[in-house]
């Protein structure tokens with residue numbers, strides 16, 4: 037291992053430092069990409085200075101991103117749409133469900149996909165699954181066209197980067213309106229909604245957007261401890277028909293996910309509820325990182 041150390045700024049005056057061996061680096065048309073190897077977390081993907089996943093704990097994020105909406109929904113999921121997700125972890129977990137007949141994945145950046153397939157192949161080996169339709173393109177544009185075609189999905193999984201750079205359009209109102217239009221009547225959408233500790237406005241902002249475009253729906257929050265991200269991650273989930281997703285309807289035991297974890301994840305700490313209750317919504321996409329304590 038080299039003596040070279042790299043640091044990710046997590047919040048004001050706080051960073052994670054890794055002893056790294058750089059495996060690959062590229063400035064793509066959309067973002068700065070690199071993959072490094074490090075003793076504790078194994079290989080990691082970094083986009084624009086933000087760790088996207090590490091081999092050591094990506095399973096926690098991906099199992100909770102997929103199995104909570106898939107098993108929390110009353111009826112099994114047959115059709116799914118993934119926006120982002122170049123590493124393939126979300127796709128891997130989706131394809132574990134044999135009820136799935138069709139999964140569309142729309143990833144903006146071919147270079148990220150290629151780098152993940154080359155340097156982190158163990159994350160996903162299902163790129164040639166016949167149920168997969170892989171599209172390289174902007175998720176906001178895809179969902180706009182899908183809405184005008186009348187395309188519908190049982191579950192939409194928003195596995196994008198945080199609301200910065202190329203992903204900002206995925207946090208804007210038109211995108212949310214098109215998401216609602218592309219859900220079946222009992223469809224469910226879930227979105228990674230950042231770390232409330234250092235991005236306290238993202239979770240309540242996302243809740244407001246889903247509430248706005250699905251007035252008959254139910255918007256809930258659940259959480260998962262993804263240590264490589266620096267703290268607990270929030271997931272915002274919304275059902276179009278107002279059904280709760282907090283109780284698993286079918287059983288699956290993952291490396292992290294299980295029915296008890298599913299239920300427990302919906303129990304929020306008081307300070308998260310306070311962030312939600314006291315959020316002053318002016319509709320602008322929250323892109324700053326501030327200390328919330």
Ligand code: SAM
Pocket residue numbers: 083087088089097119120121122123142143144145148173174175176195196197198202203204205206228
């Ligand atoms: N788990 C990670 C996290 O929580 O931050 C996300 C991982 S995944 C690699 C994020 C992907 O979103 C990236 O590959 C990026 O290219 C993609 N992305 C960003 N903006 C996008 C857009 N407008 N349309 C489709 N994909 C987008």
